[in-house]
Amino acid sequence: MKKTLFDKVWDTHVISSVKHGPDILYIDKHLIHEVTSPQAFNMLKDKGISIFRPQQVVATADHNVPTENQHLPIQDALSRKQVNQLSKNCEEYGVELFGLGHPFQGIVHVIGPELGVTQPGMTMVCGDSHSSTHGAFGAIAFGIGTSQVAQVFASQCILVDKPKSMRIVVSGKLHPAVEPKDVVLYVIAKLGTDAGTGYFVEFSGNIFEEMSMEGRMTVCNMSIEMGARGGMIAPDQTTFDYVSGREFAPKGKALKAKITHWKTLPTDEGASFDAEYNFDAADIGPMITYGTNPGMGIKIVDKIPSSNDVSFVKSLEYMGLEADTYLLDMPISHVFIGSCTNSRIEDFRAAAAHIKGKQKSPDVSALIVPGSQQVAKQIVAEGLDKIFESAGFKLRQPGCSACLAMNDDKIPAGAYCVSTSNRNFEGRQGQGARTLLASPVTAAAAAVAGKIVDVSQT
Amino acid sequence: MEKFTLLKSSMVPLTVENVDTDQIIPARFLKATDRKGFGENLFRDWRFTTDGQTKEDFTLNQTKYSGAILVAGNNFGCGSSREHAAWALADYGFKVVISSFFADIFKGNALNNGILPIQVTPENLQSIFSAVNLDAAVKATVDLENQKLIIDAADITVSFEINDYKKMCLINGYDDIDYLISQREAIEAFEQKRA
Ligand code: SF4
Numbered sequence: 001m002k003k004t005l006f007d008k009v010w011d012t013h014v015i016s017s018v019k020h021g022p023d024i025l026y027i028d029k030h031l032i033h034e035v036t037s038p039q040a041f042n043m044l045k046d047k048g049i050s051i052f053r054p055q056q057v058v059a060t061a062d063h064n065v066p067t068e069n070q071h072l073p074i075q076d077a078l079s080r081k082q083v084n085q086l087s088k089n090c091e092e093y094g095v096e097l098f099g100l101g102h103p104f105q106g107i108v109h110v111i112g113p114e115l116g117v118t119q120p121g122m123t124m125v126c127g128d129s130h131s132s133t134h135g136a137f138g139a140i141a142f143g144i145g146t147s148q149v150a151q152v153f154a155s156q157c158i159l160v161d162k163p164k165s166m167r168i169v170v171s172g173k174l175h176p177a178v179e180p181k182d183v184v185l186y187v188i189a190k191l192g193t194d195a196g197t198g199y200f201v202e203f204s205g206n207i208f209e210e211m212s213m214e215g216r217m218t219v220c221n222m223s224i225e226m227g228a229r230g231g232m233i234a235p236d237q238t239t240f241d242y243v244s245g246r247e248f249a250p251k252g253k254a255l256k257a258k259i260t261h262w263k264t265l266p267t268d269e270g271a272s273f274d275a276e277y278n279f280d281a282a283d284i285g286p287m288i289t290y291g292t293n294p295g296m297g298i299k300i301v302d303k304i305p306s307s308n309d310v311s312f313v314k315s316l317e318y319m320g321l322e323a324d325t326y327l328l329d330m331p332i333s334h335v336f337i338g339s340c341t342n343s344r345i346e347d348f349r350a351a352a353a354h355i356k357g358k359q360k361s362p363d364v365s366a367l368i369v370p371g372s373q374q375v376a377k378q379i380v381a382e383g384l385d386k387i388f389e390s391a392g393f394k395l396r397q398p399g400c401s402a403c404l405a406m407n408d409d410k411i412p413a414g415a416y417c418v419s420t421s422n423r424n425f426e427g428r429q430g431q432g433a434r435t436l437l438a439s440p441v442t443a444a445a446a447a448v449a450g451k452i453v454d455v456s457q458t
Numbered sequence: 459m460e461k462f463t464l465l466k467s468s469m470v471p472l473t474v475e476n477v478d479t480d481q482i483i484p485a486r487f488l489k490a491t492d493r494k495g496f497g498e499n500l501f502r503d504w505r506f507t508t509d510g511q512t513k514e515d516f517t518l519n520q521t522k523y524s525g526a527i528l529v530a531g532n533n534f535g536c537g538s539s540r541e542h543a544a545w546a547l548a549d550y551g552f553k554v555v556i557s558s559f560f561a562d563i564f565k566g567n568a569l570n571n572g573i574l575p576i577q578v579t580p581e582n583l584q585s586i587f588s589a590v591n592l593d594a595a596v597k598a599t600v601d602l603e604n605q606k607l608i609i610d611a612a613d614i615t616v617s618f619e620i621n622d623y624k625k626m627c628l629i630n631g632y633d634d635i636d637y638l639i640s641q642r643e644a645i646e647a648f649e650q651k652r653a
Contacts, residue, residue, distance in 0.1 A: 015641070015648045021623025024641060026648060036540065038491035043635065052642070064489065078489035085491045129539040129563060145541035145567035146493075147634070155638035157645055161621070163562075193476055194533040197562055227536060229562050293476050293536070311475040311531065404485045413508065425480040425537060427503050 002271040022159040028122040034086040036127030040149035041089040054094040067396035106372025109133040109340035116246025120235035120262040136216035138235035164274040171205035172281035177456035180215035181439035184222045185287035189297035196228025213242040214346035225294035234266035289437040291315040332416040335366040335447040339403035339421035343371030351444040352384040360392040361450030369401040418446040461631040465600040468525035478537030483546045497549030522594040526553040535564025544571040558583045585612040
């Protein structure tokens with residue numbers, strides 16, 4: 001039978017199926033962080049059991065960590081307690097932790113790939129919905145709740161119904177100013193935030209084939225924002241080159257054998273999907289969101305649409321925006337370049353290329369937050385730090401930061417923030433904060449201009 | 459987990475669509491290391507102003523609405539995977555959520571915490587909203603054994619879907635974790651075969 005990439009990986013990880021119920025799916029790698037793991041460790045304690053396969057668990061501290069003075073104890077008592085609890089739990093249960101101060105620390109979805117923990121053909125989970133990021137490698141990766149974190153601790157498996165399959169094809173030629181973030185924001189704006197619910201998505205077509213691994217991660221990262229459990233892209237030479245030589249990737253003969261296997265993973269010609277959508281790359285432009293869910297996005301040159309729908313009206317009210325008006329030229333006061341969507345080296349190179357030789361607007365506070373210690377090091381090695389600092393951007397230490405504002409990096413109530421993160425929900429970046437999602441280049445350009453600008457015209 | 463069989467209760471309507479888990483429980487309340495007390499902060503920013511005043515018009519603050527059933531707009535529970543959202547709903551006292559559509563991860567989290575998500579058609583959802591709007595005391599009966607939702611006032615008697623395994627878990631109060639632990643031998647055999 002002809003199989004999809006998703007089928008191939010899923011089917012080889014099913015141990016058995018519960019009658020009229022879910023599959024028992026074996027998990028190769030389990031990533032954890034401080035926010036969604038403490039109660040799962042407590043469940044182990046309550047049951048008096050240990051972690052079944054501690055070597056397959058990798059931990060980091062990212063959501064709560066400050067992005068300044070990381071060498072000092074965390075000031076916020078609750079955050080400090082949660083981060084310390086993670087260290088204690090990892091120590092007690094024999095889990096490798098890349099905590100604060102460790103050269104591998106960073107946002108869980110940035111460090112997995114960069115350390116070679118993430119590999120094609122794997123099943124991976126994390127108590128975090130953006131686990132979908134790892135699908136960029138041709139892995140099945142998805143977010144789980146804390147009860148399931150405990151289940152994976154206890155058995156290295158979860159009980160889960162096999163999702164349906166969807167293929168999203170984007171082909172043709174992109175405008176040179178269009179970035180991977182624009183591609184995925186466009187797709188979500190077209191399909192809506194619930195179109196993917198119940199599905200696992202494969203992104204295919206020349207646009208994704210030609211993308212770097214960083215770009216593919218940005219796309220897969222946001223598959224959850226259209227409701228899909230995860231997104232995947234077939235592994236190819238770009239993938240193999242990225243994985244090769246990384247800290248925890250297989251080496252030498254073992255790597256060769258793996259690559260031979262990974263080459264068998266792409267979807268068979270003629271395999272069928274439960275749903276399929278096609279888009280022409282030429283229709284995509286630089287994108288921005290205007291509402292309070294990631295599906296409320298438009299091309300930056302377009303008008304905000306209008307609708308009488310109660311939720312739509314409520315959303316625009318929160319955003320302080322009006323239907324049938326343009327976002328272009330609207331003043332903004334904050335810019336955030338970071339998060340697991342766009343905090344890899346390529347994102348900062350793109351932002352720096354735009355900023356170089358310019359100054360940020362005096363009316364804008366602009367934050368640059370690398371996704372990991374390694375990315376932070378690379379920024380310095382390439383001299384991008386000088387570009388950011390002399391342009392007036394604040395370069396911070398790695399973490400989730402203003403993506404969800406659990407630390408001190410909050411956007412004030414009522415302020416507009418052009419953000420490279422993935423969620424523009426009410427209050428996501430701070431109570432009352434108004435988030436406009438966009439690509440790193442669009443965000444950088446907004447910081448320089450002090451207002452929303454169309455980077456395809458600059 | 460508590461057992462779930464039959465529930466008869468009035469309903470709390472929340473007509474908003476795409477309610478994400480950041481609204482159900484904002485990130486700043488996720489710093490706890492245990493799972494108690496989240497109900498206090500359920501829908502925090504919709505319930506209270508920044509200076510802690512009660513927002514009278516929000517559904518949870520309207521005394522006429524009460525009960526263990528939340529009726530919510532389409533695509534409930536989207537966004538973050540935080541199980542804290544399910545803990546908050548359960549801690550507040552909700553046992554059932556009715557909507558025309560649920561996000562995947564939320565649905566799983568709800569079931570793992572003894573909350574039953576019931577999906578109805580958009581038309582039925584509208585009828586329920588109208589019925590509750592006319593009379594806040596209208597009651598619904600949820601019969602899990604027979605997978606029936608009955609609301610006489612809205613002229614609704616519908617069957618809802620739930621897979622047999624999850625139904626069995628809810629009725630008996632079983633957790634997935636015990637089942638998986640019982641499978642360790644098969645899991646080890648699978649690992650051996652792959653190695
Ligand atoms: S960067 Fe944002 S979306 Fe990504 S893991 Fe951290 S909080 Fe979640």
